[in-house]
Amino acid sequence: MDQDPDRLFPLFARLRGRPVLVVGGGVVAARKISPLIAAGARVRVVARALGEHVEALVSEARLEWIGREYEPGQLDEAWLVVVATSDRTLNARVAADAEARRLWANVVDDIELSSFQSPAVVDRAPLQVAISSGGAAPVLARQVREQIEVLLDEHVGPLASLLHEHRRLIRQRLPELPARRRFLESQREGPVGRRLAAGDRPGAIAALHQALSLAAARPAGMVSIVGAGPGDPGLVTLKALRRLQEADIILHDRLVPEAVLALARRDAERIETGKRAGQHFTPQEEIHRLMVHYAAQGLRVVRLKGGDPFVFGRGGEEIEHLREHDIDYEVIPGITAALACAAHAGIPLTHRDHAQSVRLLTAHCRDSLDTHDWAALAQERQTLAVYMGVSALADFSDQLIAHGRGPDTPCALIENGSRPDQRVVLTTLQHLPADAARFNVGSPALLVTGEVAALGDRLHWFGAKPLRHHPVHAVPAALASAA
């Protein structure tokens, strides 16, 4: 692309008060002259005869007719030359003289002779859109122009002027650039734009003042990415609660139960963006779009996620997107399922005697299982907290046993952890898939494997007693009976 010899350099030139020579005085010349006059150029015309349009401009003293015959000396003061006669030889002569003086020349309908071209323009002054195909595809350029004409309603120009006239005030009321940018961005579709579209300039000015006071009075729109915890409203942090009570919009996962949503401000609009294994209710891109859409309007958006937003919650991706769109954000952590389920099942994730480390992992499909380092996961005296694992239990236990974890290793499945309907199934690695089926464990459920899981038998305190079909021991059965 950078090698393309026909590629033009786009330029907007300040012509106010500067002489521009136009050679030719017919309709074509007239068409070229009006934008020059609009830009404030001092247009001087050389022509044997004038058409009625140019004639009228001369009589209104909006341009000067400086002669009938072209002479090179007429180029002396000019900054630009426009050549619009039907005499090709004359056109070529003027172009050559201009070239010799390094003066930009446009010869109408002659790309070869022109050193500059005038683009197709969508005029919403002070906003102007100039389109050029470099002469390669004038029809396409015209189509594009028509599309843009439709896209930019007539009031865009007056809106740009209005905002420009009020720029001091706007800067003063909204000194921070992101807030100011969001304010300016929202004006086109807002009441100011609507008043201008209706031709009501005083009304638009009043609306602008009102919108400014509103924007200055309230903090700029932002997104709080909030962890809702496992579902017990008592496990929502104070900070999360505050955000829920200030929220204009709540974008929440399906995992977040009504009991937590009930903490939010009554007027907040709730949008469910939930996903469950295999079923996608809202594509991630749509969630991204909604967050930006609402925050850009100055609204306070809470993106509410089950557990913690940074544990298998795609919080990172959402932040990337907000950064790209210059939207302010914060992250409020929540109690992740592993912590909540372990606590409510009476299973310490680490224990001096049984487990020195804990790993959080996910096992919801073949792909996620294939990427694990099974040898490392199969080591003793460590706890695995497995998210989204209910559908892949057979593969999971096969792999761990194949890599050397004892078949008697204790496991706990915690369904609806921390909620009134919590169920805990205690089992061993070898019986895990069969017991999950036997007790019909459903989503959401978390799997805890490792020596510590056996402690749930004795330490449980919340909800129903753990379910068990086989004996479960913290240490291998042989050693336990020997002791």
Ligand code: SAH
């Ligand atoms: N960000 C969340 C996890 C989202 S992945 C967090 O930090 O907790 C969803 C998985 O979390 C579920 O498939 C399940 O394995 C687990 N989970 C979430 N809430 C749960 C609950 N109350 N009880 C059991 N498991 C839960």
